[in-house]
Amino acid sequence: xxxxxxxxxxxxxxxxxxxxxxxxxxxxxxxxxxxxxxxxxxxxxxxxxxxxxxxxxxxxxxxxxxxxxxxxxxxxxxxxxxxxxxxxxxxxxxxxxxxxxxxxxxxxxxxxxxxxxxxxxxxxxxxxxxxxxxxxxxxxxxxxxxxxxxxxxxxxxxxxxxxxxxxxxxxxxxxxxxxxxxxxxxxxxxxxxxxxxxxxxxxxxxxxxxxxxxxxxxxxxxxxxxxxxxxxxxxxxxxxxxxxxxxxxxxxxxxxxxxxxxxxxxxxxxxxxxxxxxxxxxxxxxxxxxxxxxxxxxxxxxxxxxxxxxxxxxxxxxxxxxxxxxxxxxxxxxx
Numbered sequence: 001x002x003x004x005x006x007x008x009x010x011x012x013x014x015x016x017x018x019x020x021x022x023x024x025x026x027x028x029x030x031x032x033x034x035x036x037x038x039x040x041x042x043x044x045x046x047x048x049x050x051x052x053x054x055x056x057x058x059x060x061x062x063x064x065x066x067x068x069x070x071x072x073x074x075x076x077x078x079x080x081x082x083x084x085x086x087x088x089x090x091x092x093x094x095x096x097x098x099x100x101x102x103x104x105x106x107x108x109x110x111x112x113x114x115x116x117x118x119x120x121x122x123x124x125x126x127x128x129x130x131x132x133x134x135x136x137x138x139x140x141x142x143x144x145x146x147x148x149x150x151x152x153x154x155x156x157x158x159x160x161x162x163x164x165x166x167x168x169x170x171x172x173x174x175x176x177x178x179x180x181x182x183x184x185x186x187x188x189x190x191x192x193x194x195x196x197x198x199x200x201x202x203x204x205x206x207x208x209x210x211x212x213x214x215x216x217x218x219x220x221x222x223x224x225x226x227x228x229x230x231x232x233x234x235x236x237x238x239x240x241x242x243x244x245x246x247x248x249x250x251x252x253x254x255x256x257x258x259x260x261x262x263x264x265x266x267x268x269x270x271x272x273x274x275x276x277x278x279x280x281x282x283x284x285x286x287x288x289x290x291x292x293x294x295x296x297x298x299x300x301x302x303x304x305x306x307x308x309x310x311x312x313x314x315x316x317x318x319x320x321x322x323x324x325x326x327x328x329x330x331x332x333x334x335x
Contacts, residue, residue: 033066037095040070050230053335057281065289077203079103086110096288100125104173108132120291126174146181148273148322152252153224160192164215168203168229178228201232208235227253237263257333273322
């Protein structure tokens with residue numbers, strides 16, 4: 001599936017969206033918020049900083065949209081843990097479930113059951129099976145993010161570097177999509193660059209640190225670590241620092257600016273792509289409200305006040321271009 005790179009225009013919108021006769025959402029009409037609805041946000045796990053940033057934005061938007069908001073999830077990156085949460089939300093008759101998936105297939109039966117009971121499902125960040133949700137908010141296009149990850153280390157390691165990947169779990173939907181994308185880009189842009197190992201930190205800072213230490217000790221020729229997971233990037237950077245490899249091994253990944261700030265200042269992370277997680281949380285709630293109102297079609301266009309203009313293509317909404325944090329700009333961002 002291909003998505004336009006320019007799916008979002010970061011400009012203030014003058015109105016609030018609603019459905020026109022053609023199905024497009026016009027900026028000069030208001031979304032119906034007369035009925036208070038219950039919406040849950042279920043991250044992969046509770047406590048990870050990027051998901052807390054999503055929660056921050058979602059809570060802000062929920063107040064505007066007459067949404068009774070609940071943030072809940074498992075304490076570890078567990079598909080079964082998410083399923084248990086979904087079953088509870090179904091029993092409590094929530095109107096919308098929003099989630100980023102630990103596993104695309106294991107979550108599907110519970111979410112399909114929710115949909116049969118009239119509950120709308122919006123996935124974001126990491127998708128579920130397409131028939132188990134109404135809409136998916138993709139952080140950024142996979143090819144664009146794969147390119148950003150590779151470019152963020154290639155400038156410092158050189159084009160023929162030995163690279164390691166430190167991801168979250170083997171079946172994490174979005175990490176695997178990014179890894180496939182970065183491999184495809186690497187093959188054409190840096191054909192002599194080699195991925196020597198792929199390890200997993202289970203979205204745990206401590207396990208990611210251990211995995212990072214193992215990578216560096218087992219592969220002394222590695223000069224770059226691509227860690228497409230918030231905890232993994234922090235763990236990899238901490239491992240580089242602990243082993244005194246600053247300036248010799250460069251790390252990139254997908255973490256929030258607050259978590260990686262010290263490693264950017266130290267020069268371990270030179271560039272790190274992501275997106276504005278707070279605003280993405282706002283968009284998740286906005287789409288949840290539209291989905292509940294049946295005000296969004298599988299192929300559509302809408303304006304989200306303060307966020308921009310978005311296209312819906314086959315029920316997929318691309319949120320943003322990659323936002324690359326560097327020593328020069330990271331001070332502008334706090335989440």
